[in-house]
Amino acid sequence: MKASRIAAAAAVAGSAVLVLSAPAFAHVTVQPEGAAAKGGYAVVDFKVPNERDDASTTKVEVNLPADHPIASVMPQPVPGWKVQVTKSKLDKPLTMHGEKIDEAVTKVTWTADGKGIEPGYFQKFPLSLGALPEDADHLTFKAIQTYSDKEVVRWIEEPQEGQEEPENPAPVLELSAATGDHHGSASAENAAEKTEKTAASDSGSDDGSDTTARVLGVVGIVVGAAGVAYGVLAGRRRAA
The missing domain is CATH 2.60.40.2230 (Uncharacterised protein YcnI-like PF07987, DUF1775)
Incomplete structure (x- = not known):
C-alpha cells in the first residue's frame, strides 16, 4: 500500500516537473x-x-x-x-x-x-x-x-x-x-605570406644549386680536356 502511494506521488511529482519545465524548451x-x-x-x-x-x-x-x-x-x-x-x-x-x-x-x-x-x-x-x-x-x-x-x-x-x-x-x-x-583573413594572409617566403627561399636555393652544378660541370670539362691533351702530348714524346 505504501509502495503504491509512493509510486503515485513520484508520478505526480514527475509530471509536475515536466509541465513546469516544458515552457522553457518552447x-x-x-x-x-x-x-x-x-x-x-x-x-x-x-x-x-x-x-x-x-x-x-x-x-x-x-x-x-x-x-x-x-x-x-x-x-x-x-x-x-x-x-x-x-x-x-x-x-x-x-x-x-x-x-x-x-x-x-x-x-x-x-x-x-x-x-x-x-x-x-x-x-x-x-x-x-x-x-x-x-x-x-x-x-x-x-x-x-x-x-x-x-x-x-x-x-x-x-x-x-x-x-x-x-x-x-x-x-x-x-x-x-x-x-x-575577427574575419579569419589575417591568418589566411599570414599563411599566404609564409608560403610565398618559403617558395622564394626554395626558389633561391634551387637557383643557387643549379648555378653551382653548372660551374662544377664546366670546370670538370676543362680539367678533363686538359688531361686528354696532356696524355696525347706525353704519348708523342715517348714515341719520338
Whole structure:
C-alpha cells in the first residue's frame, strides 16, 4: 500500500516537473554556429518552436538591437519561407572597412509560403551578423511569433540577472571575448605570406644549386680536356 502511494506521488511529482519545465524548451532562442566573438562576424540560428497543438507558426519577426546596430546582416534562404529585410537610418553612422554607413538592418521577417511550422516541430532561421559590438557582453533580439489562428506571441521581455526568467523572454546572444582575427583573413594572409617566403627561399636555393652544378660541370670539362691533351702530348714524346 505504501509502495503504491509512493509510486503515485513520484508520478505526480514527475509530471509536475515536466509541465513546469516544458515552457522553457518552447522559447524562441538564438545560438551561434561556432563562436560569436566581440568585434567579429558570426552565423546565428534563431530557433522557433511551435507551442500550439491546433495552429501553425506562419510568421516570425526578429528585431535587431537598436543600441548596438549591426552593419552587415544577411539571411540564409529557408525553404518554404519568404524573407524581408528592413533597414532604417541610424542616428549615429557606423564605420565599416573605412566607409561610413548611415543605415542598418533593424528587422528581419520570415513569412511562410505553405504550412509553416506545424505542431510538434521547430524551425531554424539563420542570419549572418557582423561586425558584432566590442563593448557589449550580449545582444538582445526581440522576436514576434504569429500563428495561423492570428494569435501573436511577443518574445520581448529582457531577462534580468539575479531574477527569475520572464514568461516571454527575448532571445539573448552571448558574446565571447574578442580575438586577434575577427574575419579569419589575417591568418589566411599570414599563411599566404609564409608560403610565398618559403617558395622564394626554395626558389633561391634551387637557383643557387643549379648555378653551382653548372660551374662544377664546366670546370670538370676543362680539367678533363686538359688531361686528354696532356696524355696525347706525353704519348708523342715517348714515341719520338
